[in-house]
Amino acid sequence: MSLPYLEEFGWQPHILTVQPDAVEGVKDPLLEKTVPQHIPVTHTGALSIQQTRKFGLGSLGLRSFPQLLQAGNRLLQQQKFDLVYFSTTIFTSMVLGAIWYRRFGIPYVLDFQDPWLSDYYQKSNTARPPGGRFKYEFSQLQAKLLEPIALKSVSHVISVSPAYPQILQQRYPQLRSEQFTVLPFGAPESDFASLPGLEVQQKIFNPHDGKRHWVYVGRGGDDMALALRALFLSIQCDRRQNPQAWQSIRLHFIGTSYAPKGLAVKTVEPIAQELGVADLVTEHPERIPYFEALKILTDSNAILLIGSNDSTYTASKLYPCILARKPILAVFHYQSSVVEILQKCQAGESVTFNSDSQPENLLVEMTNAVQKLLDLPNTYIPETNWSTFKPYTAKEMTRKQCQIFDQCLAT
Template sequence: MNRKVLIISPHFPPINAPDHQRVRMGLPYFKKLGWEPLILTVRPDCVEGIIDPLLTQTLPENLSITPINALPVEQTRRLGLSNIGWRCLPYLFAAGQRILSTQKIDLIYFSTTVFITMALAPLWFRRFQVPYLLDFQDPWLNDYGKKYGYDRPPGGQFKYGFAQRLAESLEPFTIRKVSHIISVSPAYPQTLLDRYSWLKEDKFTVLPFGAPEKDFELLPQLNVKQTIFNSHDGKRHWVYVGRGGSDMALALRALFLGIKSERDHHPEYWSKVKLHFVGTSYAYGERATKTVEPIAEEFGVNDLVEEHPNRVPYFEALQLLVESDGILLIGSNNPDYTASKLYPCILAHKPVLALFHQQSSVVEILKNCQAGRIISFYSHNSPTDLLPQVTEQLNWLILTPKGYQPETNWLAFKPYTAQEMTRQQCAVFDRVLSNSSLS
């Protein structure tokens, strides 16, 4: 008989959000690995975000999902509380209490970047003694703004500052009784070990997101239309899909400096090139602001660049990658940044050009899989330092023929698949349950 894991994921399909990626891609494999998932999430109409109904087609049949309410954002925004974590917290607490009171739950698993919800875990543990795991896809408490130059963090300085002060209290409270922590980056466990002397290394497992192979298998059947560019207009379309931000300015400046230099020397190559940056803003609708085009304008190449700051539905983003002539991966000057979007870029079978910090896992993965070209840098570098690397790789990308597919080493890629990552994840679940029964 399968054991039951209660998964807390406030953003869940059809919401298009990266923080449910690990859970969603693992769902086809959980039961085979001895675990029955129960999803506790927020109703889609209560969440601000992009809705992609096609995401629900990736979910297994007969999946147990409990949707909860959240306070209306129109009311809470007046108080400065539009965050879904605050708005859903009382409903999430009540629903969790009800499930834990009426069902035999073996494990509670928080897989979300809505960190405030994690603070419910020790409250439930105190009453029900059910072990819990936390999945750190980003740091909860961090000093990125100071270390890596975020001039305007998500939500603005005041909200970000308030969230960090709150995290100073809630993070140790939540971690004190945790059974295990899963992290996408090896840097997060080390940070927590340095911060809390009572934590031990055996409490952590580093587990990146898995690659969404099944989504690419499903994509041709969905007849998805992307609306960003016309792939038959005779131009070469290079695509970046993902967030922007001031921490990516070094990589972007190096890229645009390289393009300016190459266009000055070989203008004939660049007359039909277009770069599309899609989904660069954390905000939605009219509140979404452009962060890439202003940097392109600094170097006089803004005529080649089109930025679409609003996010697009998940499968449209995959279709953009598939229809592109080249994929750009832009990295942060923060070495811990891992970029879960790497795997879809590899699975799109397109030439990939990545600009990433030398210490990022992206560098090693791309090299191992032979799936793209890398321009690596350190935080202290300047765009001029990177110019020789950038021009060399831009020449490679612009001279690749249409329809070119990299000779990816798929055997080396296999450890990064969703199936393998879920197997490791469930092995952690098994270990936690075994340790709990012995204690």
């Protein structure tokens, strides 16, 4: 999202990435069209997942590490670069920053979109980590070994959540507070502007079937069970009092699992079944292409944002939801930045909880919020405060990124 604006703020990017064919999971060829054509891109290969899977190894970070190292070495030897920037959840690749700094003296910046090393699932007795316990424990073993290496010589750390800098400073006392900046993903205005011309089709629901479609696009997981139970319990109670209003409502939960196609486990429908609203809820656990997800948002009648009981969780999908210009109902931990941003921008309703909350505690507030959503006309457009929203746009976020890059060179 930053690529179209970097040169405006004095930076010329060169992308180093893995070939799409080496990536397991959903691919969106349209995403390549969002990269300005004049920006150079160097692709690398990766070890075949069919081969590495025999040894229980599927991680793209490990499969592509030797190729990324080799390609990066070659680029840094042949061309003049001022800084290396890592913005990825393939955390293993961040170690390359330390290697290249030691070899070439080039400063590097790490962008933590999620926690790398986390004790959330160790502390939780009920939440099941995405991908299962074994995969999670293996990834956390890697993190314990590699995160200290990646952070040893880092010039700056960007994170989407204000909680991450506090955690990392406690873990690595040598890092100073001025080396951290909280900077969420920018709102992709240009992607929404280009969406009609791309003629993207979504296959989840028919927006012209006379139903009212409420959608959630994003991951699921046991840590979201509290928010889901509160939502479904309120629907169950309201439907008993007002059954006619719910005859046309359909709730769709899309992309809730990280697992490959055919292996995805549903985590939303079982809760809907438990609370007696399964006839209204459909879960599509497989991930979908990016632009199809945007199309689903714009085709919907309302957007749901489901939060984790982890107070540090920040939904990067918030800004696309606001840009879709649909009514939003968010159910989030009260400390999440999602709540503050929605309120400041007047972009939607939120129901908040804390670590000790139970679904029954939220029933009155949740039912009121759901009733508000029901009462809105199908064509309702929120009166979002766009001037307040402007600092969250991709261009403004890129401006702040480039200011960080400039500071790294100055120091």
